[in-house]
Amino acid sequence: MTDQGIGASVKRKEDLRFITGKGQYVDDINRHGQTYAVFVRSPVAHATIKSIDTAAAMDAPGVVGVFTGADLAADKIGGLICGWMIHSKDGTPMKAGAHPALAVGKVRYVGDHVAVVIADTLDQAKDAAALVDVDYDVHDAVVDLGKSQAAGQPQIHDEAPNNTVYQWHLGDKDATDAAFAKAAHVTKLDIVNNRLIPNAMEPRAAIGDYDTGQEQFTLYTTSQNPHVARLVLSAFIGIAPEHKLRVIAPDVGGGFGSKIFIYAEETVCVWAAKKVGRPVKWTADRGEAFLADAHGRDHLTTAELALDAGGNVLALRAKTKANLGAYLSTFASSVPTYLYAPLLSGQYMIPAIYCEVDGVYTTTAPVDAYRGAGRPEATYVVERLIEVAARETGRDPAEFRRQNFIKSFPYQTPVIMAYDVGDYAACLDKALAMADYKGFGERKAASAKAGKLRGLGFSAYIEACGIAPSRAVGSLGAGVGLWESAEIRVNPVGTIEVLTGSHSHGQGHETTFAQVIASKLGVPIDQVSIVHGDTDKVQMGMGTYGSRSGAVGASAIVKAAEKIVIKGKRVAAACMEVPEDSVDFENGEFLGRGTNKKMTFGEVALQAYVAHKFDPELIEPGLKEGSFYDPKNFTFPSGVHIAEIEIDAETGKTRIDRWTAVDDFGILINPMIVEGQIHGGIAQGIGQALLEHTVYDENGQLVTGSYMDYAMPRADDLPSYNVAMSNTPCPSNPLGVKGCGEAGAIAAPAALMNAITNALGHEDITMPATPQAVWRAIQKMPRKMAAE
Amino acid sequence: MIKISLTANGRKVTADIDPRTLLVDFLRTNLRLTGTHVGCDTSQCGACTVHLNGRSVKACAVLAASCDGAEVVTIEGLAKGDKLHPMQEAFREHHALQCGFCTPGMIMAAVDIVNRKGAGVDEKTIREELEGNICRCTGYHNIVRAVETGAAAMAGAKIAAE
Ligand code: FES
Numbered sequence: 001m002t003d004q005g006i007g008a009s010v011k012r013k014e015d016l017r018f019i020t021g022k023g024q025y026v027d028d029i030n031r032h033g034q035t036y037a038v039f040v041r042s043p044v045a046h047a048t049i050k051s052i053d054t055a056a057a058m059d060a061p062g063v064v065g066v067f068t069g070a071d072l073a074a075d076k077i078g079g080l081i082c083g084w085m086i087h088s089k090d091g092t093p094m095k096a097g098a099h100p101a102l103a104v105g106k107v108r109y110v111g112d113h114v115a116v117v118i119a120d121t122l123d124q125a126k127d128a129a130a131l132v133d134v135d136y137d138v139h140d141a142v143v144d145l146g147k148s149q150a151a152g153q154p155q156i157h158d159e160a161p162n163n164t165v166y167q168w169h170l171g172d173k174d175a176t177d178a179a180f181a182k183a184a185h186v187t188k189l190d191i192v193n194n195r196l197i198p199n200a201m202e203p204r205a206a207i208g209d210y211d212t213g214q215e216q217f218t219l220y221t222t223s224q225n226p227h228v229a230r231l232v233l234s235a236f237i238g239i240a241p242e243h244k245l246r247v248i249a250p251d252v253g254g255g256f257g258s259k260i261f262i263y264a265e266e267t268v269c270v271w272a273a274k275k276v277g278r279p280v281k282w283t284a285d286r287g288e289a290f291l292a293d294a295h296g297r298d299h300l301t302t303a304e305l306a307l308d309a310g311g312n313v314l315a316l317r318a319k320t321k322a323n324l325g326a327y328l329s330t331f332a333s334s335v336p337t338y339l340y341a342p343l344l345s346g347q348y349m350i351p352a353i354y355c356e357v358d359g360v361y362t363t364t365a366p367v368d369a370y371r372g373a374g375r376p377e378a379t380y381v382v383e384r385l386i387e388v389a390a391r392e393t394g395r396d397p398a399e400f401r402r403q404n405f406i407k408s409f410p411y412q413t414p415v416i417m418a419y420d421v422g423d424y425a426a427c428l429d430k431a432l433a434m435a436d437y438k439g440f441g442e443r444k445a446a447s448a449k450a451g452k453l454r455g456l457g458f459s460a461y462i463e464a465c466g467i468a469p470s471r472a473v474g475s476l477g478a479g480v481g482l483w484e485s486a487e488i489r490v491n492p493v494g495t496i497e498v499l500t501g502s503h504s505h506g507q508g509h510e511t512t513f514a515q516v517i518a519s520k521l522g523v524p525i526d527q528v529s530i531v532h533g534d535t536d537k538v539q540m541g542m543g544t545y546g547s548r549s550g551a552v553g554a555s556a557i558v559k560a561a562e563k564i565v566i567k568g569k570r571v572a573a574a575c576m577e578v579p580e581d582s583v584d585f586e587n588g589e590f591l592g593r594g595t596n597k598k599m600t601f602g603e604v605a606l607q608a609y610v611a612h613k614f615d616p617e618l619i620e621p622g623l624k625e626g627s628f629y630d631p632k633n634f635t636f637p638s639g640v641h642i643a644e645i646e647i648d649a650e651t652g653k654t655r656i657d658r659w660t661a662v663d664d665f666g667i668l669i670n671p672m673i674v675e676g677q678i679h680g681g682i683a684q685g686i687g688q689a690l691l692e693h694t695v696y697d698e699n700g701q702l703v704t705g706s707y708m709d710y711a712m713p714r715a716d717d718l719p720s721y722n723v724a725m726s727n728t729p730c731p732s733n734p735l736g737v738k739g740c741g742e743a744g745a746i747a748a749p750a751a752l753m754n755a756i757t758n759a760l761g762h763e764d765i766t767m768p769a770t771p772q773a774v775w776r777a778i779q780k781m782p783r784k785m786a787a788e
Numbered sequence: 789m790i791k792i793s794l795t796a797n798g799r800k801v802t803a804d805i806d807p808r809t810l811l812v813d814f815l816r817t818n819l820r821l822t823g824t825h826v827g828c829d830t831s832q833c834g835a836c837t838v839h840l841n842g843r844s845v846k847a848c849a850v851l852a853a854s855c856d857g858a859e860v861v862t863i864e865g866l867a868k869g870d871k872l873h874p875m876q877e878a879f880r881e882h883h884a885l886q887c888g889f890c891t892p893g894m895i896m897a898a899v900d901i902v903n904r905k906g907a908g909v910d911e912k913t914i915r916e917e918l919e920g921n922i923c924r925c926t927g928y929h930n931i932v933r934a935v936e937t938g939a940a941a942m943a944g945a946k947i948a949a950e
Pocket residue numbers: 825826827828829830831832833834835836837846847848849
């Protein structure tokens with residue numbers, strides 16, 4: 001079975017339906033008698049709603065319902081929640097304003113939900129939506145993150161004075177300040193982490209359905225975590241108790257974080273299905289996705305690194321303003337705090353770290369987790385500081401890193417994390433060789449001859465994923481546990497269904513989870529089905545984000561498989577008439593040790609159900625086991641990415657000449673899929689560094705609201721990648737795996753900006769390094785270098 | 789309402805439609821061919837790519853009414869029965885899809901690229917030609933490999949058929 005089990009680059013089982021057009025995404029589903037919902041959205045960034053007149057819309061052809069926030073409130077439907085409590089440094093809980101699914105009293109960003117119009121056809125709903133008359137008393141927008149907390153700025157929520165949600169900190173301030181006081185060198189940078197719009201290619205969609213006879217709601221939704229959606233919609237928003245609400249997330253076309261959250265639209269669709277007595281369908285158009293999907297990143301940071309005279313890092317200090325947007329999205333509060341500052345030790349021995357973060361409201365779309373969520377921001381801070389410190393002190397950036405690398409494990413950082421394993425120098429050495437670092441000088445000289453500027457930059461990232469030990473995150477404010485569940489149902493013929501609380505929206509779980517079963521139970525992968533994404537089938541689960549499905553989801557499957565083997569051995573022992581403790585399980589066969597008796601897995605499954613050969617007082621019939629797995633620790637993938645670029649000094653255009661990635665992901669279940677995850681992550685990281693930028697004008701209008709204005713990475717913007725692994729198995733989970741889903745997006749921006757600033761010879765440029773930005777930066781180059 | 793007749797994946801279909809109906813909506817809603825996707829509203833993403841009279845088009849930028857008498861092939865019509873098109877095979881072989889949402893459009897575009905540029909189409913040309921198809925998952929690396937392989941396989945299949 002090794003050709004299919006853990007470690008094999010098996011072709012994906014799910015691909016056949018996708019390459020033949022047979023995928024089933026939410027928008028491909030239609031319910032009998034369905035209606036169509038269109039949301040009336042705020043055209044202004046900040047206003048008091050004086051009145052909403054829905055009469056004309058109500059009278060329009062085909063309209064079956066028009067609802068506002070008042071209707072939700074009348075039905076006691078609660079607001080959307082933020083599930084992570086952050087306390088400020090003075091001990092006070094974060095100051096969050098209400099987040100109604102349809103606005104009550106005020107609108108706070110362009111795209112905010114004011115009303116919903118539901119009609120027989122989509123066109124009728126659109127036409128009627130235009131007839132909803134909203135009278136706004138418009139206030140000034142608050143768009144500039146740097147100024148939003150200043151006195152005199154318009155207040156977005158009464159609950160949050162100075163638009164400040166929290167002023168949080170982590171680390172030892174006094175120790176850090178003391179280290180800075182005795183530093184031989186201090187590197188200081190002002191860092192912008194640009195705001196991104198996730199842009200999964202499938203727009204969000206929802207269908208709400210209500211069965212009057214059963215008093216049962218069903219929600220089809222583009223979710224990364226249908227059980228979390230059900231929990232929130234039931235327990236907090238109050239749609240229906242959990243046993244009366246089924247949430248189905250079928251094929252989902254990418255998420256990258258943006259489909260974790262419980263949004264207004266699905267809340268309204270499922271609630272309204274009962275109101276209008278028919279299914280209610282909504283599919284975002286791309287413009288709505290730009291306006292109202294949760295955005296990512298958006299930090300302003302001042303960061304400093306202290307070195308001693310020998311080039312040893314003494315301390316790191318950072319002060320960050322994080323834009324949370326107009327409302328707190330589902331996990332927004334945790335992203336710039338516990339998913340960010342605990343990563344500021346990077347791969348380095350840094351004795352003292354102190355970080356302060358202000359979480360701030362602005363009149364822009366909510367900001368929440370986007371691929372990497374906090375760790376790209378941390379890596380960008382650390383790896384820019386390290387690179388610039390090496391430059392300022394005349395050290396080779398590779399050797400400076402090596403000198404400061406953590407070299408023995410486990411390693412307790414000063415900012416919560418206990419790294420379990422790694423070999424950072426091994427990744428670095430491999431990456432240096434693959435990138436031909438030695439030959440860079442010659443290549444740079446050759447480029448200079450051709451009038452081009454060549455640069456090389458490193459990013460030695462670390463990230464914490466496989467989220468997360470429940471007790472640990474609970475102590476930090478999380479409102480949920482972050483275990484995962486699995487149930488293995490062995491059929492009487494030996495085929496298997498695995499029910500998992502993880503959700504696949506591109507990750508390939510139908511293949512990788514089946515590979516785990518092949519390794520653990522010896523059953524070929526075509527006899528294994530992975531069932532996910534339906535709360536009526538899978539009892540409970542926490543879903544897929546934070547690169548957790550291998551480390552947590554697959555570990556739960558391993559635990560359940562171990563129980564299957566234990567039960568199988570008991571059944572086999574009874575059937576073979578040998579002692580239970582003398583049965584071994586190898587390669588899908590139960591063997592009577594010291595005898596020539598054996599049974600295949602399928603034979604044992606059949607006997608478990610036939611139940612003729614064992615005493616039911618001692619062994620229950622059937623073969624089905626479940627597990628809830630709670631991880632011991634995060635996993636800590638790490639690696640070294642090296643970007644080498646060439647800039648056309650005339651146009652400012654950056655060409656990526658070569659991209660080297662050496663990552664440590666522990667044990668790989670399917671190397672082909674892992675490489676695919678790395679490719680995709682790097683592409684998003686390059687997108688952030690070179691192309692993508694979210695711009696609101698001073699009135700809070702989203703300027704970059706379509707693919708004409710928001711530069712998505714396309715095939716001709718990107719290179720092929722040179723990817724390799726240097727793995728140390730993770731000791732914290734039974735598979736030895738680490739998460740690989742976000743690493744590329746975490747590593748890439750720093751590598752690229754380090755390469756570009758290396759080519760420019762100065763640090764005065766922020767992401768995205770568009771040709772215009774690079775061209776401007778070239779004009780600021782020291783004259784000698786530019787002429788070279 | 790106007791009446792149109794066209795051939796979709798080899799099947800003759802006739803329908804009365806609103807003259808404003810886009811080809812992509814006609815395919816998805818009237819013919820229930822939901823393999824053709826909608827990823828944007830500005831004709832930028834290519835998720836809706838189909839073949840119209842043998843050439844790839846963005847079905848969100850074509851009025852169904854203008855397709856009267858035309859031959860349309862969607863992702864559902866690319867395989868010959870159970871036999872996948874070489875480009876479909878190549879996408880699976882090279883792990884050129886993750887979430888699969890862009891994939892139908894990518895494959896339809898890729899087949900057209902090879903039809904126009906030939907079996908020896910190089911990486912640079914493939915990347916330029918795929919400019920109108922956005923994938924957020926794969927970073928394009930494996931898509932490029934798949935198109936290279938698919939191109940060679942299409943040429944092989946053509947020779948074998950001759
Ligand atoms: S849907 Fe046609 S190009 Fe995006």
